[in-house]
Amino acid sequence: MLALAYGPILEADIGFDLEVSGAVVSGFPKAGCGVLREYWWDFGDGTTATVCKPRHTYPQPGTYPVCLTLTSNRTCAKTFCDTIDIRTVGSANPVAPLTSALSLRAYPNPSSARFTLELDCGEGGVIETIEVYDSRRGLVANLRPVQPGPIIDLDLGSLAAGYYSAVVNGQYLVRLLLLRQ
């Protein structure tokens, strides 16, 4: 006899993993990412993220509580917390692994100022955050589109010419070449 139901499977040991590289922290739910789960990351320094696998750069050394709240079906939430010790800051060009650039396109590229970022992650995802990194100076822009969508215009006209990396939703990476005319 087997009675059967379909519902959330939340176990005490699912939690999350953190990868730390200098001041850059990447969070990974142990259970992976899914379309029916909502994610709320709190990095303990006033920064939060709602993507499954965020990437965050701490501005100051210190010990921070990191919490992930998983919500299924908008009603059932469970929070997992850990602490992280950041000893150095200022590092920062994003490093692999990030999700394949095939999921994120930038055009025109190169450009003299404006890029169009197009996210295609197959799950109807939208661009919620854009972090722009300079290979020497680290994080140079942290943007949050007023109206998140799969296609967002990115204006880097205020930056110097050169190579940049754009990280969308803390997860998708694309290299940008900014030219000056």
Add this chain to the structure above:
Amino acid sequence: MIMRLLLVLCGLFYTSTAFPQFNFGLFGAIQDEFFRLDISNSPTTLDRETRLTVFEHTRIRSLAYVPTECRYYGIASHTEDPVLFWLDPDGNYAVVNQFTLDGVALPLVESMAWNELTGQLYVAVSRNGGVDRRDFYSETLVTVDLTTAECTLVGIVDEGDMDAMEFNRDKLIFVNTDGEETFIGQIPISPSSSGLLASEALLRVNRSITIIDMAGTGEQHQIFCTTGRQIYRLNLASDQPVLSSVGATLRAG
């Protein structure tokens, strides 16, 4: 004997690309043991989540997840006096009460399903049946109060029995295994449904497929069915519903 137990007490653990592991999954119960089911394996396997000794030697007749409560609800019964219980994903549980209708204890309660459109847990019961009367037909559809197990009459199903049921949007999909065949039918359900509930036949299959519980997946038009030894997928996407085997089940551990 061991093989027989393996065959009888079988289940599975579900993951898929659409619903990755730990999001939503199939969850099953065999007596006092509760399992996650994985149908990505062949044969499918199950991992025990928890064991509720309060239900030792008790038959869990049906399970349903109620999202507004973040809990699974179930029907537990020995032979008679079925009770409503709940279990949450952390393993907390409680027996709510014996099922009652109009203040009278219900002798037979067979299946349940959550309807997200009406926000009600529907249950198939027999008002006068039971072992003593050799009446095993759950012909009456009721809704149940999740805090008291008091039921409210919805109507009587024309097919005369609902051994298993699940919702596909506003349609109650139910199974009646009787006579020479297993009948799968549907009934439109709304908050105003009452009286004699007329069903429409969806599928008639060989009686050897005795479906004992059903579980909707969140994907419309797809319902998993269990016979205990086998898991089937009922695809309702087309005009011709299809019941296909997912595979035999194997108890782990």
